[in-house]
Each structure stands twice: as structure tokens, then as C-alpha cells.
Amino acid sequence: MNYVIGVDLGTSAVKILLVDKNGEVVRSVSKAYPLTQEKTGYSEQNPEHWVEQTLVGLKELLKDFKGNAANIEGMSFSGQMHGLVLLDEQNEVLRPAILWNDTRTTAQCQQIYDVIGEDRLLQITKNPALEGFTLPKILWVKEHEPQLFKRAKTFVLPKDYLRYRLTGELHMEYSDAAGTLLLDVGRKEWSTTICELLDIDPSICPPLLDSHDEVGTISIDVTQATGLFTTTRVFAGGADNACGAIGSGILEDGKTLCSIGTSGVILSYEATPDKDFNGKVHYFNHGVSNAFYTMGVTLAAGHSLTWFKEVFASEESFQELLTEVSSVPVGSNGLLFTPYLVGERTPHADATIRASFIGMDSSHQRKDFVRAVLEGITFSLNESIEIFRKNGKLIDTIVSIGGGAQNDEWLQMQADIFGAKIIRLTSEQGPGMGAAMLAAYGCEWFDSLRDCAEEFLKEDKQFTPIKTNVDKYKKLFAIYQQVYNQTKDLNKELLELRK
Structure with a gap:
């Protein structure tokens, strides 16, 4: 072998x-x-x-x-x-x-x-x-x-x-x-x-x-x-x-990727460099020859969850922290989180904006905050999907990789917020697998990266949107989108107090 x-x-x-x-x-x-x-x-x-x-x-x-x-x-x-x-x-x-x-x-x-x-x-x-x-x-x-x-x-x-x-x-x-x-x-x-x-x-x-x-x-x-x-x-x-896209099979038009690591990415394949998104999303060369991809970025995606765990549950594993998320209803009992811990990139290119919990009261428990963090990360990623859709891209199937693909509740949340079918792969190795596939293609094991993907990548499970959840999340997303404009000036004033 x-x-x-x-x-x-x-x-x-x-x-x-x-x-x-x-x-x-x-x-x-x-x-x-x-x-x-x-x-x-x-x-x-x-x-x-x-x-x-x-x-x-x-x-x-x-x-x-x-x-x-x-x-x-x-x-x-x-x-x-x-x-x-x-x-x-x-x-x-x-x-x-x-x-x-x-x-x-x-x-x-x-x-x-x-x-x-x-x-x-x-x-x-x-x-x-x-x-x-x-x-x-x-x-x-x-x-x-x-x-x-x-x-x-x-x-x-x-x-x-x-x-x-x-x-x-x-x-x-x-x-x-x-x-x-x-x-x-x-x-x-x-x-x-x-x-x-x-x-x-x-x-x-x-x-x-x-x-x-x-x-x-x-x-x-x-x-x-x-x-x-x-x-x-x-x-x-x-x-x-680019390697995450290759390692997830995003190798032709219509394929979209959601990757949640330290940062979060919504990435879609583009065959040409001539579409115009007015600079609202990134436009990069793909790892596939003479192909491209467009991409929206959430700077603190998985980082937001890691921050919450280290500050409020340092002795627990991520699995333990997320155990009760399924018991919290859609909308986290009226608690909303914006994941701007280190600023934001898409759609707000703003280095001074900072995160917020909105709607806190004394009835909220830690599990509400955990679900609100997951929802806030996913809302931020959904802003990139909305930009793609408004520019005519069809996004109905998304391959999810990274930390966001390790928890079934979070994957269902992605399906409901994105309004799309979510696919999890059997062996989700993301960029590392993409790098290995480039080596396999370079060694002439396959005639193309698509052929390599057909051999290397297998689907594990699908998550489809639940209509009642979709409707609730649409209303909550509209509220989420107001928070940036309501807090950006406050954060600029607070900037001088940061160490």
C-alpha cells in the first residue's frame, strides 16, 4: 500500500x-x-x-x-x-x-x-x-x-x-x-x-x-x-x-462549505473570476487549477465557544458543556449573542466592534448562554449566505466541517438557520485531507481532484431544515442583524479603556 x-x-x-x-x-x-x-x-x-x-x-x-x-x-x-x-x-x-x-x-x-x-x-x-x-x-x-x-x-x-x-x-x-x-x-x-x-x-x-x-x-x-x-x-x-474546500469536495459550481474552526467560513466554488460581489465577500484562487472560490468569514466562530468554555467551564470538556443545549428552545429563551470577540470581517469589516449578549435576565441559566453562543456564531455565518443568495447563488446543500460538525444539535441548528440541507462526512479531516488529496493528485493516483474526492470522501449523515424552527430563526436573525449598528459607536467609545 x-x-x-x-x-x-x-x-x-x-x-x-x-x-x-x-x-x-x-x-x-x-x-x-x-x-x-x-x-x-x-x-x-x-x-x-x-x-x-x-x-x-x-x-x-x-x-x-x-x-x-x-x-x-x-x-x-x-x-x-x-x-x-x-x-x-x-x-x-x-x-x-x-x-x-x-x-x-x-x-x-x-x-x-x-x-x-x-x-x-x-x-x-x-x-x-x-x-x-x-x-x-x-x-x-x-x-x-x-x-x-x-x-x-x-x-x-x-x-x-x-x-x-x-x-x-x-x-x-x-x-x-x-x-x-x-x-x-x-x-x-x-x-x-x-x-x-x-x-x-x-x-x-x-x-x-x-x-x-x-x-x-x-x-x-x-x-x-x-x-x-x-x-x-x-x-x-x-x-x-482552499484545502478545506478540496477536502470537502467543493470542486464544482453549486457546492458550498461551512467550516467552523477558530474562525468560521462560508465558501462557495466559482468557475470564473468575473462575478461582482462589490467586495462584500472574499474572492480567491482555488487549489484547483484555474478555478476560484468566494468566501465570507466570521473571525471568532469556534473561538467564541472556546472563550466561553475557558472562562465559565474550564474544567469541563466541550461535550460536557454542550450536553444540555438540546433542552433549550430555539432562541435561547430570548438571549442573543454576537460573536465579535476580535472584531468582525463579513459583512462588517470592523476591527473595533466587540461581542455582546443581548436580552439577559435572572431567569437565564448557563445552558441558555451556551446555546446563544452557538446560535450567534451560526447567525454570523448566515450573513455570508445571505450575501451569496442576494447575488443569485443557489445554496441548498452545504457540507459542514470543523467544530460545528461534531455536534448533532449544532448541525440541525445550521440547517434551520441556513435554510439548507447540511451534510456531514464520514471522515471529516478538512484542510489536512485537502492537502493529502493534493499530494495524491500530484503523485498521479487520480486523473483529477474530483476523481480523488469520489474515492476519498463519503457522506455520513444529512440534516434537513425543520420548518417551525426556520420560521423562528428568520425572526431572530432580523433582530441579530440590528445589533451591529446599535453597538458599533458604543464599542468605539470603549476602545480607550481596553488594555
Whole structure:
């Protein structure tokens, strides 16, 4: 039996999958690493931690592996998007990586609009200037750390740096490059116009590849540290959302994905780059060659539930915390939550907005708050679905992955709020499986990624909307949509009191 490895470099941990030719996950390993948040809005990581934990994880993956490591044919990667890794002439890291959820760059986003213009930016990059993207981070370093920036030869994104350390080859692929705000998404090339207008040397942008392109093989140092063979072929991989789409079978028009991890995503396949959403949702290159996807983002989806658990139920498991959710009626007995813990992205690109519980009284119990958090996360994701529908997209079937797919009550809630059939897969591995599928396709196991999906991905269960719940949620969603405008000015006034 032959195998491939999918490496998913996330925000809190790296997850590594060993997958056989039938699409079965033979072994999986997860290794955590820390996140540094020195100030409100700051979020950084040490890239060396990604490398160290990946090497430890690969070694552990092979420790009790009964097969032959020489039969591991390929490896590919999924990674957290937007994070800035600056490298010098020797490809040494110049500073900690500034991550996707870092929001210090509001002034730089305005600078981009002032210099380039909002319409021109959308025409080239298909996306608005948001704090999480890479270009504002580059401008921030250029302004606040000018001596360090002068030493920068190139930049890459997190999984691209990890791949470089495993192979010695430095590249970026299109699906991740689309999230930098420097890529001409339709032309699939770096925008020299944006670079020149913002006084950035275009040579800082690395060579571009397709997600399934082969970049090299595992280096000798890595084989000695892990037990892998130098014959293992390495493929470029994709952004976590692109790989999540591949690993969920979102490979043709009409397919939609709901992914709930630290952040939450509603993602839909697009065959062309020419639809116009007026910048209300993201428009990125897919991991599938010459395809695209549109995407709405909730910044604090699973993070909202994790926050609630750590603050109010730190000694309990998530399963224990959610035990009583089914006993709480639709609408959480009049309690409403907006998941703006770290600001919001879709449809409100606002770094200063913060979360709210609305409608609290002394009759509410902890279980009401838990259900309200789940409903609030799902309402936020539904705002992206509403944008898609208003622009003519048919969304009647959604594949749900991540934390939101681990609980039947939450999946039924998604069906009722989204007004669509929800599908859970038998083996829900998300971006890691997408990375493995890119490796399998790169190794020519299949003629296409669709063929690979038919073999690797199987449906487990469907959840269909319950009409009475749908009607109640429509009324509650209309109330939810009012909260942002009612609280945004209050949150701006409170900003100076935050640490």
C-alpha cells in the first residue's frame, strides 16, 4: 500500500495525516504551539515553533507505523492564511510572524485605499483592504520597523515557510497568494502596479506555483529527524480554506462549505473570476487549477465557544458543556449573542466592534448562554449566505466541517438557520485531507481532484431544515442583524479603556 501525508499548519497546532490510497486516515498526529498577544490587536508566532512541532509530529506519525516509510510517496500542505513571514538574504526569519488575526494595521489599510483607490484595488485583487491581509502587515513593518524592513529580501506565508524548511525550496502558490492583497487574482501574477504605487520592491514577492505542483523532495536533514525517505515528493499545497474546500469536495459550481474552526467560513466554488460581489465577500484562487472560490468569514466562530468554555467551564470538556443545549428552545429563551470577540470581517469589516449578549435576565441559566453562543456564531455565518443568495447563488446543500460538525444539535441548528440541507462526512479531516488529496493528485493516483474526492470522501449523515424552527430563526436573525449598528459607536467609545 502506498501513502501520502497532509500537513495542516493551523493557528494553534499542526495536524498531520497519513492517508492510504483508499482515502483512509491510517494515522494522525497533532502538535500545539503558542500564540503571542502582547497588546490588544496583536497576534504573532515564532515560525521556528511550526518547524519544530512538525518534525516532532512527523517522527511520532512514523513511530508505530506498520507499513514501509519508503511507500510514502508524497506530502503536501495546508496553512493558515495571510500571516507575514519576512526573510533576509539567507532566508533567515527577521521577526515573529504577524498572523491573520492581528488587527494592528487599520492605518495601513486606509493608506492602501488612499494610494490605490478602493475600486482599483477590488479590480486587481478582488478583495478589500482588511487588517488581516498580508500587504497591510508589510506596510506596518516598513513604517514601524524600517531598519529591519531594509534587510528583508522576500516574504512568504506560514505553510510556505514550513515547506521551505523541509525541502530548501522557496515558493508561494496561488490560493495563499490571493490572500496577500498583492496578487492580480484574475491574471494569476503579482501586481507590479500595487507594488510600485506603495513603494514596495516587486522582487520581495516569491515565485508562484499551482497547488498541485511539485517543488522538490524531503531534505536529508528532515529524513534523519523524522524517518521519512528523500524519495518523498513534496507538493505546493494550498491555503487552509482552499484545502478545506478540496477536502470537502467543493470542486464544482453549486457546492458550498461551512467550516467552523477558530474562525468560521462560508465558501462557495466559482468557475470564473468575473462575478461582482462589490467586495462584500472574499474572492480567491482555488487549489484547483484555474478555478476560484468566494468566501465570507466570521473571525471568532469556534473561538467564541472556546472563550466561553475557558472562562465559565474550564474544567469541563466541550461535550460536557454542550450536553444540555438540546433542552433549550430555539432562541435561547430570548438571549442573543454576537460573536465579535476580535472584531468582525463579513459583512462588517470592523476591527473595533466587540461581542455582546443581548436580552439577559435572572431567569437565564448557563445552558441558555451556551446555546446563544452557538446560535450567534451560526447567525454570523448566515450573513455570508445571505450575501451569496442576494447575488443569485443557489445554496441548498452545504457540507459542514470543523467544530460545528461534531455536534448533532449544532448541525440541525445550521440547517434551520441556513435554510439548507447540511451534510456531514464520514471522515471529516478538512484542510489536512485537502492537502493529502493534493499530494495524491500530484503523485498521479487520480486523473483529477474530483476523481480523488469520489474515492476519498463519503457522506455520513444529512440534516434537513425543520420548518417551525426556520420560521423562528428568520425572526431572530432580523433582530441579530440590528445589533451591529446599535453597538458599533458604543464599542468605539470603549476602545480607550481596553488594555
